[in-house]
Amino acid sequence: MSQQVLVFNSGSSSFKFSIFNAESHDLLLSGIAERLGQVDAEITFKTQTSKTTKQIPSADHETAISTLCNSLADFGLSFEDVAVVGHRVVNGGEAFSDSIVVTPENLSKLEQYNDFAPLHNPAAVLGIKVISTLFPALPQVMVFDTAFHQTLAPKAYLYPIPYYLYKDHSIRRYGAHGTSHRYVVNEAVQQLGLDPNDHQVISAHLGNGCSAAAVINGHCVDTTMGLTPLEGLMMGTRSGDVDPSLHQFLAKKMSWSIEQITNMLNKESGLLGLSGISNDMRTLVEARDSGNQQAGLAIDVFCFRLARQIAGLAASLTRLDALIFTGGIGENSEPVRAQALKNLAILGFEAEPEYNQKNGKQSNGLITKADSTPAIVIQTNEELMIAMDCLRLTK
Numbered sequence: 001m002s003q004q005v006l007v008f009n010s011g012s013s014s015f016k017f018s019i020f021n022a023e024s025h026d027l028l029l030s031g032i033a034e035r036l037g038q039v040d041a042e043i044t045f046k047t048q049t050s051k052t053t054k055q056i057p058s059a060d061h062e063t064a065i066s067t068l069c070n071s072l073a074d075f076g077l078s079f080e081d082v083a084v085v086g087h088r089v090v091n092g093g094e095a096f097s098d099s100i101v102v103t104p105e106n107l108s109k110l111e112q113y114n115d116f117a118p119l120h121n122p123a124a125v126l127g128i129k130v131i132s133t134l135f136p137a138l139p140q141v142m143v144f145d146t147a148f149h150q151t152l153a154p155k156a157y158l159y160p161i162p163y164y165l166y167k168d169h170s171i172r173r174y175g176a177h178g179t180s181h182r183y184v185v186n187e188a189v190q191q192l193g194l195d196p197n198d199h200q201v202i203s204a205h206l207g208n209g210c211s212a213a214a215v216i217n218g219h220c221v222d223t224t225m226g227l228t229p230l231e232g233l234m235m236g237t238r239s240g241d242v243d244p245s246l247h248q249f250l251a252k253k254m255s256w257s258i259e260q261i262t263n264m265l266n267k268e269s270g271l272l273g274l275s276g277i278s279n280d281m282r283t284l285v286e287a288r289d290s291g292n293q294q295a296g297l298a299i300d301v302f303c304f305r306l307a308r309q310i311a312g313l314a315a316s317l318t319r320l321d322a323l324i325f326t327g328g329i330g331e332n333s334e335p336v337r338a339q340a341l342k343n344l345a346i347l348g349f350e351a352e353p354e355y356n357q358k359n360g361k362q363s364n365g366l367i368t369k370a371d372s373t374p375a376i377v378i379q380t381n382e383e384l385m386i387a388m389d390c391l392r393l394t395k
C-alpha cells in the first residue's frame with residue numbers, strides 16, 4: 001500500500017480524523033471520536049461506501065487514538081503506511097505564520113497561546129503528545145487557522161485600544177478559518193484562470209462559524225474575525241460584532257455576570273437568537289418560506305451584515321476579481337447567496353439564478369451573470385489542505 005497522511009482536528013471531548021493517499025490525495029477513511037471521557041464515548045469510521053461505529057466506553061483521547069490505529073486493518077489500511085500526521089491548530093498567535101513540523105520547542109511555544117483558544121489548542125497539543133508517545137519516530141505537522149492572517153498589516157490587526165495591551169498581552173486580531181480561506185482562494189484562482197501573482201479576491205466562509213477575508217496575490221490583507229471567534233459576521237449562535245459596551249449595559253440592566261453575557265453572545269445569539277427557532281440556515285429558509293417572519297428577519301440581518309462586512313473588506317483592495325462562497329451555508333444556501341449578492345450591487349454583483357441554483361450543491365462554479373463581478377462557490381476542504389501542507393513540509 002502506498003503512503004498515507006493522517007489528519008486530526010481535535011476538540012476537548014472529540015476529534016475528527018481523515019486519511020489521505022499521499023500520491024493521489026484520495027480520501028481513504030474519515031471519522032470522528034465523540035464524547036471522549038464519557039460512558040457513551042464512540043468512534044465512527046466512514047469510507048466511500050460504509051459507516052461503522054464502535055463503542056469505546058469512557059475512552060480518553062489516548063485510548064481513542066489507539067483504537068483508531070488498531071482499527072485501520074478493518075478498512076484494508078495499516079498504521080505502518082502513515083508517513084506523517086497533520087494537526088489542525090486553531091490559534092498559533094504571532095509565533096507561526098506557516099504550518100510547521102512539530103518539535104518539542106515549537107510545541108511549548110504553542111502552549112503559550114492556549115488562552116486564545118482554550119477549548120481547541122490544548123486538545124491539539126494533547127493529540128500531538130499522544131501520537132509522539134505511541135509513535136515517536138513519526139513526523140507531525142501543525143497547521144494553524146491563524147497563520148494565513150499573519151500577513152495583515154498593523155493597521156488591520158491592531159485594535160484602537162492602549163498599545164501596551166498589544167505589546168504586553170498580545171491582544172490583537174488573529175482571524176480564523178485561515179486553512180479554509182487559503183484552500184478556496186487557491187482553488188478559485190485556478191478555476192477562474194486568475195494570475196497567481198496578480199489577483200484580488202474576497203473569500204466568505206459561512207458555516208456554523210463565519211468569517212470573510214480579503215486576499216491579494218494569495219496574501220490575506222484583512223479579515224472579519226479578531227481575537228476570539230466572536231468578532232465580525234453574524235453566525236449560527238454567535239452574534240458577531242456588537243457594541244463593546246453591551247457587557248457593561250447588560251451587567252447593569254440585567255445583573256448578568258461576564259460569563260452569562262459571554263455565553264449569551266456565543267451560544268444564544270446569531271441566527272438562533274434572532275429567529276428564536278434554529279441556528280441552522282436550512283431550517284430558517286424553510287420556516288421563512290412557510291411564512292415565519294422571525295426566521296425571515298434573522299436571514300435578512302445575516303445577509304445585510306455579510307454584505308456590509310464584505311464591502312468593508314473591499315476597502316483593502318484596488319479591484320475585486322472574485323467573491324468566493326464556501327462553508328455549509330456558502331456552499332449550499334442559494335437564497336443566502338442571492339440575497340447577499342443583491343445587497344452587494346454597489347460592487348458590481350448580479351446573480352445568475354440558473355447558475356446559483358445549479359452550482360454549489362453538486363459542483364463548484366460561477367453563480368453570477370457574464371457582465372457581473374464574478375462570484376463563485378468553492379467547496380472547502382480543510383483536511384486536504386492540512387494533508388498537502390504535511391506533504392510539502394516533510395517531502
Ligand code: AMP
Pocket residue numbers: 206207208209236279280281282327328329332333
Ligand atoms: P459547517 O460549519 O461548514 O459544517 O456548516 C454548517 C451549517 O451549514 C449548518 O448549520 C447550516 O446552517 C448550513 N447548511 C448546511 N447545509 C445547508 C443547506 N442545504 N442549506 C442551507 N444551509 C445549510
